[in-house]
């Protein structure tokens with residue numbers, strides 16, 4: 094596989110205010126979280142699954158390549174349409190080479206879980222960004238289940254990639270209370286539990302995206318979700334499951350829709366519809382926050398597609414007001430904060446964002462990088478330990494400038510691209526290549542609604 098790191102030419106790009114408002118109907122690529130899971134669960138089913146609307150971004154392709162290297166047959170039939178011949182739970186084979194995870198935290202942590210209860214040894218490598226991200230959060234529970242981790246080559250105790258993991262069969266079922274609100278950690282444990290005798294249980298005090306639970310049930314796993322007296326979710330999975338192949342329809346990614354959504358709110362005169370977006374409650378905190386800021390967003394034609402709620406988002410340019418986020422809503426918009434900061438920078442009055450510590454361990458330190466970049470283009474921003482305080486312009490365009498350093502972080506690149514559309518002088522992004530991890534076709538899509546971006 095060819096990843097960003099293999100090509101050292103930056104792709105700089107400048108985003109400027111369009112002459113008139115954005116308009117039209119567009120669809121964004123498939124949901125990244127659901128796409129990873131569709132491939133992984135299909136690879137473990139007995140028989141052939143079919144996926145439509147799969148995100149063909151680098152992160153998901155890294156998952157596909159890893160599963161292929163361990164014996165699953167994964168083939169592309171057409172744009173977004175793939176079929177997967179699974180090997181059965183516990184049936185993955187020893188990979189002959191290191192598993193190259195590129196930029197993808199989800200691939201790494203979920204596959205570590207999946208392999209923890211397989212009789213094999215796998216080495217995980219990643220790019221410069223992924224190699225700094227904390228893996229201790231999965232190493233800890235998976236070690237309790239019996240997996241062994243060593244840093245490559247041979248250093249004990251390292252909690253960053255490259256790492257080598259040896260799985261255990263049979264693994265030991267655990268009950269684990271999540272110390273951080275993380276769907277990746279939850280999913281890693283549930284995936285390890287699939288091939289573990291007995292019941293594996295995860296307790297999550299704060300609800301995170303529940304795609305793994307919904308999809309595992311759809312594939313026929315015995316999985317229950319209960320609530321305790323304090324509102325924590327208790328998720329139990331019975332191991333040694335047999336998964337049945339499925340036909341999966343992947344909805345549009347709300348985390349990708351976030352960019353044209355905020356763009357339409359802040360470019361005067363805009364009227365845009367983004368079709369077929371997943372509106373699972375655990376994912377659309379951004380829509381709720383933008384509506385609280387006065388954003389004119391309607392959810393049209395709400396329907397169910399393949400076990401997930403979906404709608405068209407109709408959005409019109411709006412006068413936004415400053416807002417304070419509810420820290421309890423952080424997991425439901427965790428990847429959307431960078432672009433929410435851009436909306437706040439153009440709102441009237443002060444916005445206060447708190448409880449965002451997790452943003453510091455994403456593809457970049459998204460609190461620090463956004464604070465620095467927003468200041469560089471003329472926004473008034475103060476960084477705190479767990480968030481930002483932003484004094485908005487009240488609808489006046491930002492000055493613009495750059496080049497903004499994206500630090501191998503797709504969401505930083507796309508957030509500043511959106512800021513450029515509401516700036517006097519344009520915003521230059523140092524390198525747009527990271528966008529390929531989650532949103533292939535990002536700039537052409539903005540052009541379809543009239544952004545006028547020059548490639």
Ligand SMILES: O=C(O)C1=C[C@@H](OP(=O)(O)O)[C@@H](O)[C@H](O)C1
Pocket residue numbers: 125126127199274275276277278280302427428451
């Ligand atoms: O489970 C998933 O698919 C994801 C969970 C979130 O990460 P954390 O679990 O680290 O919060 C999110 O940031 C990531 O983009 C995708």
Ligand SMILES: C=C(OP(=O)(O)O)C(=O)O
Pocket residue numbers: 152196197198199200428455456504531
């Ligand atoms: C954090 C993200 O992804 P991952 O953890 O999979 O790298 C993201 O897409 O914003």
